[in-house]
Amino acid sequence: MKTTLFAPALFIALAFIGCDKRQGNLKTIESENQQFAVDTLAKGLTNPWGAAFLPDGKILITERKGVIRIFKDGELQEQTIEDVPAVFAKGQGGLLDITLHPDYATNGWIYLTYSKPGANGASTTVSRAKLDGNKFVEFQELFSAQPFVDSDYHFGSRIVFDGEGHMFVSSGERGDKPSAQTLSNHLGKVLRLNDDGSVPKDNPFVNTPDAKPEIWSYGHRNPQGLFYDRDTKTLWEAEHGPKGGDELNRVEKGKNYGWPIITYGIDYDGKPISDITEKEGLEQPVFYWVPSIATCGITQVKGELYPGWKNNILVGGLILTHVARIELNDKGQFLKQEKLLDKVGRVRLVTQDAEGYLYVLTESPGLLLKLIPVKK
Template identity: 65%
Template sequence: MTLKKGIVYALLIASVVACSEKNGTEHPDTATPVATVIESEKLKFTIDTLTDKLDNPWGMAFLPDGRILVTEKKGEIRIIKDGKLLDEKIENVPAVYDHGQGGLLDIALHPDYTTNGWIYLSYAKPGEGGGGTTIARTKLNGNAFIEFKELFSAQPFVDSEVHFGSRIVFDGKGHIFFSSGERGTKENAQNLGNHLGKVLRLNEDGTVPTDNPFVNKAGAKPEIWSYGHRNPQGLVYNITTGELWDVEHGPKGGDELNKVEAGKNYGWPVITYGINYDGTPITDITKKDGMEQPVWYWVPSIATCGMAQVISDIYPNWKNNFLVGALAQTHISRVEVDNGKYVKHERLLEKVGRVRMVKQGPDGYIYIATQSPGMIVKIVPAN
């Protein structure tokens, strides 16, 4: 068994792990971590690699029995048990619109999963006109989904391969929040008559809460919580503070961290700190009355994706910080916010891979899903 060239964490100070090379030889179940200590500003830590053999992992859910379910964009759900990737896969997964950024996306357990067994999925559903971001819930019987029920599909379906959004969070009060990108058409984000470029809120059974901000507004979709978003692929809800946060992709420049509040307009594409990919301007303004400013924005873009807010005592010096995945710039951005105001940020795990998801597990540890290579890794304090 030889070392795999090209899957090396080119971290700030040293390589952390190497994996097996194909060369016709057997693959190990997991990569073999090297106990290199990484010294960041506020924490010394090592990396524990659970697997390096996933195909574009997107979301993670932690079952009470210790198994981790990992969605792959192509439409499969893999199982990690006792730190190893199993050959078995979850059965009865819905068909997905696996085009571009579309496919099987997020997965989340209901907060009272041990009682009701509900698992929520977001995915790009194929249909007339192309595909659309869809929310469904189901239960697990052995390794198969049962009692599958579609709750919502963002309208209209669009023949576009970009900007599906799709993260799912719960507020612990009977509601789910999830995101929907504007599907590559900027104007959708300001149009309350569709679900695109929005953060949406439903009751856990898929019905519309009567106190949603636009539920009584003529012509507006009642599921809308906030609008003016480009493509939010990171979403967290802080149960303690009652705050909802997102990170969303800007164009060329202008990725945003936002505190998301009911009925508010987050400006895309009327205001932005980014420009078109060809270098031409999108707008000549970055601020406008009635439109929210980001708490923080990245120029140049890092391609923000999954995010977590650290609440675990395992990382006391990171408490309440946001850990934001970067796809294009292949690192984690640790962002400090105090009373809703940006304080500072730090780059962690440089060149770890395209970070698709960051999540705090029920054991308190931070887990990271990366694409190219397709890995799940865990951040472990050095002490």
């Protein structure tokens, strides 16, 4: 049974009602299923991309230009993290995602993805390091997508862990459409690595001649959203379409997600990329957006703080400057969506901390927002 809704996205606008309701001095917002308030924790961020929550309460925020900001004691600090790796800070490239190892309390590893400069261009790269005060130490480069490409866009570059010793990394096709269908490169792929950067023996293409053994799935365009649901062992991915055709996908081992053979979008010049939207052997998205919202960081709401949104998927929208809330049925099929935080700014990341609170990172303006649940 297909899990795709073959219809343009229908948005339900967020209503700011009940002006007399307050959470402290914050205005209560009524969404369809959940009341909440928005606390602006920090302003003045420059192209923020990823965030990691340290056990001591600090939040590390990457800025694409190659800087890691520190949010501490309720303020954005002037001091930044030292000895960050050099990045290709051009176009969509730069310092991108950041996350903690699931056993960070024991091993102290912090993982970064970024566009690494090289002789032939740049590559989506994964490294890890530890913190000594506000300085990175024990730096290790674990993986670089091959080949390096002379292009400054479509790096993908999210990283998530499955809690079983593996990490998933997204890599864009760097503007070379056919590469997404070619197993001899890492472009337009979701990759699966061991947490030390080595290749898991049960990856789907480890025994396929000329295939890159790190590949988990292929046929992706520019996947800038990843979330791994450890409850159901489901990997969710959001990727940019061209002009229309952004996708929310359930990513499974060895499967082909179709780009550019099938797509619900057209090229930026208005010309068709493909004359088909489905084909046997190619996966359909769980949901797609026409027009594009420019999907970015995603999360699935876990815990008990937001009961009205539990297990919903939240997707950041860059172009349409909001958070899309996606409801699924018990089979993981699309039911409906709601527009949250309309016109808040270009939403780069939606994430949860260890306590279960939701955070949103935006650019233009560069904000760190915390969503405070409000009980009726």
